[in-house]
Amino acid sequence: MILRAACSMLSPAGPKARLSIFIYHRVLEHADPLFPDEVDRVRFDQSMRWISAWFTVLPLAEAVARLSRGDLPARAASITFDDGYADNYLHALPILQRHGLKATFFISTGFLDGGRMWNDSVIESVRNATVDRIDCAVLGLGELAVETVTEKRAALERIIPAVKHLQHVAREDAVQHIMDRCRARLPSDLMLTTAQLRALHAAEMEIGAHTVSHPILANGSDADALREMGDSRDRLESILGTRVGLFAYPNGKFGRDYRLEHREMARRLGFDAAVSTNWGANAQATDPFQLNRFTPWDRTRLRFGLRALNNLRSTQTGSAG
Secondary structure (H helix, E strand, O other): OHHHHHHHHHOOOOOOOOEEEEEEOOOEOOOEOOEOOOOEHHHHHHHHHHHHHHOEEOOHHHHHHHHHHOOOOOOEEEEEEEEOEHHHHHHHHHHHHHOOOOOEEEEOHHHOOOOOOHHHHHHHHHHOOOOOEEEOHHHOOOEEEOOOHHHHHHHHHHHHHHHHOOOHHHHHHHHHHHHHHHOOOOOOOOEOOHHHHHHHHHOOOEEEEOOOOOOOHHHOOHHHHHHHHHHHHHHHHHHHOOOOOEEEOOOOOEOOOEOHHHHHHHHHOOOOEEEOOOOOOEOOOOOOOOEOOOOOOOOOHHHHHHHHHHHHOOOOOOOOO
């Protein structure tokens, strides 16, 4: 009750309302020993129970439109997912439905139907490695042990940052190098199928675009960025038979992952709004093409609520040129 009242004070109804947008990626069936902080079904159900108790959850498109008009309800919030993992359909959807919540799922279309994101290729290679050590000299990391869970976790903590911001071709080469060295059998069911995507949409969940191959837009050419953004939207509209008006920047930090020219591309492509991963809540003055998102990572109700309240205090309006 106290946390709900505090949310009402920081985010009243009307023109002074603040919109919190929560971001998730995966909802695992069980806790992952390699990534113990990753959200599983139990933690996700818990967080949805807390969010629904403290906030008025709206579909993102509706929330953005009402934020612009100045008629949001008190404690307004939206729930979003990035990338398009199959567990969004298998595990997140039933929990959302149980709590009566709608969410928006931003899909990287190039990974539908058996694809795999580069980071998952690295993770699953290390997880299922059939060797004890791998040569990562090409990344400047030397030789890394990958026999125990602790060693695998330590290796991934070094490999993923080393690969993440490489240019596209260099990143592909680095990932292939890791795959070759680990000699592992990799899963092909991590991402949504087209049928699962349609089922999410049929369940009245919103679908947004998230590029085709999830590149770091700031690392590539303008032509490549425009194609990635537009093609992902077009593919989704073809699959779903409906307009797709929302976009999420891959990785999503301004300056590092996207720039103002990409914000302008989203506008010119006809999107209604675009979301970043810049922390903070959103005020009426916030740029609708640089909406802020955040999710508390705490495991206890009090700490989760306090961090959500702290996020409400910050209302970045977007980066200007």
